[in-house]
Amino acid sequence: MRQSYLFTSESVSEGHPDKVADQISDAVVDLFLAKDPEARVACETLVTTNLVVLAGEIRGQGIMDTQGNWAPGVPQEIEQVVRETVRRIGYEQEGFHWQYLAFENNLHPQSEHIAQGVDASGNKDEGAGDQGIMFGFACDETPDLMPATLDYSHKILERMAADRHSGAAPFLQPDAKSQVTLRFESGQPVRATAVVVSTQHVEGYDEGERETELHDYVKRVVGEVLPDGLLNGETIYHINPTGSFVIGGPDGDAGLTGRKIIVDTYGGAAPHGGGAFSGKDPTKVDRSAAYAARYLAKNIVAAGLARRCTIQLAYAIGVSEPLSLYIDTHGTGTVGDDRLEAAIKRIDKLGGLTPRGIRTHLRLNKPIYARTAAYGHFGRKADGNLFPWERTDLAEELRAALQV
Numbered sequence: 001m002r003q004s005y006l007f008t009s010e011s012v013s014e015g016h017p018d019k020v021a022d023q024i025s026d027a028v029v030d031l032f033l034a035k036d037p038e039a040r041v042a043c044e045t046l047v048t049t050n051l052v053v054l055a056g057e058i059r060g061q062g063i064m065d066t067q068g069n070w071a072p073g074v075p076q077e078i079e080q081v082v083r084e085t086v087r088r089i090g091y092e093q094e095g096f097h098w099q100y101l102a103f104e105n106n107l108h109p110q111s112e113h114i115a116q117g118v119d120a121s122g123n124k125d126e127g128a129g130d131q132g133i134m135f136g137f138a139c140d141e142t143p144d145l146m147p148a149t150l151d152y153s154h155k156i157l158e159r160m161a162a163d164r165h166s167g168a169a170p171f172l173q174p175d176a177k178s179q180v181t182l183r184f185e186s187g188q189p190v191r192a193t194a195v196v197v198s199t200q201h202v203e204g205y206d207e208g209e210r211e212t213e214l215h216d217y218v219k220r221v222v223g224e225v226l227p228d229g230l231l232n233g234e235t236i237y238h239i240n241p242t243g244s245f246v247i248g249g250p251d252g253d254a255g256l257t258g259r260k261i262i263v264d265t266y267g268g269a270a271p272h273g274g275g276a277f278s279g280k281d282p283t284k285v286d287r288s289a290a291y292a293a294r295y296l297a298k299n300i301v302a303a304g305l306a307r308r309c310t311i312q313l314a315y316a317i318g319v320s321e322p323l324s325l326y327i328d329t330h331g332t333g334t335v336g337d338d339r340l341e342a343a344i345k346r347i348d349k350l351g352g353l354t355p356r357g358i359r360t361h362l363r364l365n366k367p368i369y370a371r372t373a374a375y376g377h378f379g380r381k382a383d384g385n386l387f388p389w390e391r392t393d394l395a396e397e398l399r400a401a402l403q404v
Helices: 017-035 074-089 112-118 148-166 208-225 285-302 337-345 348-353 355-362 395-402
Strands: 004-012 040-048 051-059 102-109 132-139 172-185 188-201 236-239 308-315 324-328
Touching: 004 148, 004 188, 017 040, 017 051, 017 074, 051 074, 074 102, 132 285, 148 172, 148 188, 148 208, 188 208, 208 236, 285 308, 285 348, 285 355, 285 395, 324 337, 337 348, 337 395, 348 355
Parallel strands: 051 102, 188 236
Antiparallel strands: 004 172, 040 051, 132 308, 172 188, 308 324
């Protein structure tokens, strides 16, 4: 591994058009899982100027039958959830307003051919909802065991959103992006060389004293988020580098579910299998197996068995057991990577890393997904039912299995 280098990650706010789409899709997933924990959901969302469109396939008791007939009241609940999500984010603008936007619902029944491959029957266990590869990652750069560049990028925007919602920063609007570049020495971050923040703002905060107020506010947030010692007089700031940013969100650019997969995961510090998370129920291994891979990687690092860990899982549609498990600790492991792979395979409560085993162990059949759809699916605090894949309750068991 290189010991001295620059690395950059970006984040986007809850008001970014793609994140608006992700949050709507996951709000629909939560609505359906609350009605039927075994619901099958693949919900895609398009947002643009005063328009939200849903498309995809679903199946579930009390939701829709196989002929496409909705249960009474469900279409109205879906629309209500969509509008409430947009309202919660804070869009009450002429070009995108939770109350006045047009809404289209094009969800339809799940394909019977997909269902027969996924469902358990006879001696056949529940199969994966699709083929694919999924990656998990953890490192010791931050207390969250996440890449520092992404962790700080997320936290800058989270703090700005909290100030916007509380009224502490009334000049902010929902759409924003951040980017942090850090210099690494001996594999650890030592200095922030550049910070980029572009934030939508109310009219007038792009010139004179008001522009200075906005810039000073952003620098203050960055200074409070990044750890002591990373910022200095040589750090370069790019704050709203294009100038005005009044028109934003879905009015400024269309948004689609699943277009921010690097923001959602590890900020480019680890590979990605290509599958998005939002809008999918946990039978889809794009989501559940990626969560399991993060859970395992995080526990390996939390156990002190490695400073960095990448895990790959692979699945075939309709097949329950993973085709492969691959671990790479990038030369930082205290035991061989092959021993880690063998130890994970011996832990019975993981259910062999089958779709059902993952869902059972992590308790994923719950309406817990709307909270995941902004500021990253990983590096969050495990709290009750929320973010269970961030627990480190497997660390001691791994150490015991490896006798270290």
